[in-house]
Amino acid sequence: MGNIGWIQIAIVVVLVVLLFGRGKISELMGDVASGIKNFREGIAEDEQEDTADASLLDGGETIEGSATKKEEAKAEG
Secondary structure (H helix, E strand, O other), rough: OOOOOHHHHHHHHHHHHHHOOHHHHHHHHHHHHHHHHEEEHHHHHHHHHHHHHHHHOOOOOOHHHHHHHHHHHHHHH
């Protein structure tokens, strides 16, 4: 009684197509696809920013760090 078969799924699909029409469904799917695309682009941008931030923390020089190196070079030279 709780099992859903392929006949029930086909009936639901036919009803949805009749209610909304083929054009409306394709428009909706296009909107979903563009939303997924924008989401993926946003995730990729966040990952790039995170990588840039991590490189600044790991190997990037700060203003104080570069001034200290210049002072050490003057003291040695």
